[in-house]
Amino acid sequence: MYILDLTRELYNAALQERRDAWRKAGKSVALYEQMRLLGEVKAARPEYREVYAQVLQETLKRLDRAFQGFFSRLKRGEKPGYPRFKGRGWWDSFTFPQVVRGGCWVGPGKPLGNGKVKVPGVGHVRMKQHRPLEGVPKTFSIKRSAGCWYAVYVCEVQVQPLPPSENAVGIDLGLSHFVATSEGETFAPPKAYRKAEARLKRTQRSLSKKRRASNRRRKLKERLARQHRKVANQRRDFHHKLARKLVNQYGTIVHEDLNTSGLARSRLAKGVLDAGWASFISILSAKAASAGRRVVAVRPHGTSQICPECGSIRKKELSERIHACGCGCVLDRDVAAAKVILALGLDGALGDGQRVAASA
Numbered sequence: 001m002y003i004l005d006l007t008r009e010l011y012n013a014a015l016q017e018r019r020d021a022w023r024k025a026g027k028s029v030a031l032y033e034q035m036r037l038l039g040e041v042k043a044a045r046p047e048y049r050e051v052y053a054q055v056l057q058e059t060l061k062r063l064d065r066a067f068q069g070f071f072s073r074l075k076r077g078e079k080p081g082y083p084r085f086k087g088r089g090w091w092d093s094f095t096f097p098q099v100v101r102g103g104c105w106v107g108p109g110k111p112l113g114n115g116k117v118k119v120p121g122v123g124h125v126r127m128k129q130h131r132p133l134e135g136v137p138k139t140f141s142i143k144r145s146a147g148c149w150y151a152v153y154v155c156e157v158q159v160q161p162l163p164p165s166e167n168a169v170g171i172d173l174g175l176s177h178f179v180a181t182s183e184g185e186t187f188a189p190p191k192a193y194r195k196a197e198a199r200l201k202r203t204q205r206s207l208s209k210k211r212r213a214s215n216r217r218r219k220l221k222e223r224l225a226r227q228h229r230k231v232a233n234q235r236r237d238f239h240h241k242l243a244r245k246l247v248n249q250y251g252t253i254v255h256e257d258l259n260t261s262g263l264a265r266s267r268l269a270k271g272v273l274d275a276g277w278a279s280f281i282s283i284l285s286a287k288a289a290s291a292g293r294r295v296v297a298v299r300p301h302g303t304s305q306i307c308p309e310c311g312s313i314r315k316k317e318l319s320e321r322i323h324a325c326g327c328g329c330v331l332d333r334d335v336a337a338a339k340v341i342l343a344l345g346l347d348g349a350l351g352d353g354q355r356v357a358a359s360a
């Protein structure tokens, strides 16, 4: 899109100006100085007049943020990279700031209700809305990804605390169930998602058999990108719905700390990454925070080997799906793990008060 090229050019020119000023005169150029020059740019290059003024300002602010990040990392003693010029492949969005003021929609991006949205400089664009907008829209961006255009709204959501809840739950993240809870519930990704994922794998395989630089290969690559996007959308949707359900139901949610879990580094890594636990946990944490509910991470060591009833160690192979302990406790293996996780998150006490040997 034309606007992408113009904003990218502006970004690079503004970066050049800052570099030159620093190298030749040892001076730094402030954001407001560059903003003032926008008028000159428009006089010299009339095509810039057709771009929404705030989009141009936002482009300069983006560069300014890059510099601020650069300087604050320098201050912290890190070795940051100097802000870079953006090539074609590294510039895929532009932003309309301030779309709503005082509760009224003053900027562009208001959904027109007929499945369209008006984008200044572009016209009426068809839009498939995935979720209703929550909260107050702050910015409206147009983003290109895998050959499609997206409208992205950043909204400010008021914290809406849910009534306090004494209910606590432990969740075990796994490959056989995506989530198993200490209450015995299990959640798997929807069928449509699994089907799309299988399709994606098939496309990937046949791509590897096509000749390099052939027409068929190019077409297949485009299809692959579309399928990737679809799978990613379905996965995100599943994560949002599951997180919403858990946050509504429980006041405290305890999960394994993914950073310290060995799983991500093991041979399961591929499956783990596909399952997208980290992105689920971040969605869950955000929803919990805005509802005033608690998410607790615990060190996961040995959680799948401890009996939640008696606290003894019951070693299991990965293929063993059932936890069956000498004390008479028989549970789905992941549900048992979720119960141990909950106990660790609350106070470390299991069943009738025995302590968990957390490093077992």
Ligand SMILES: [Zn+2]
Pocket: 307, 308, 309, 310, 311, 312, 325, 326, 327, 328, 329
């Ligand atoms: Zn037991």
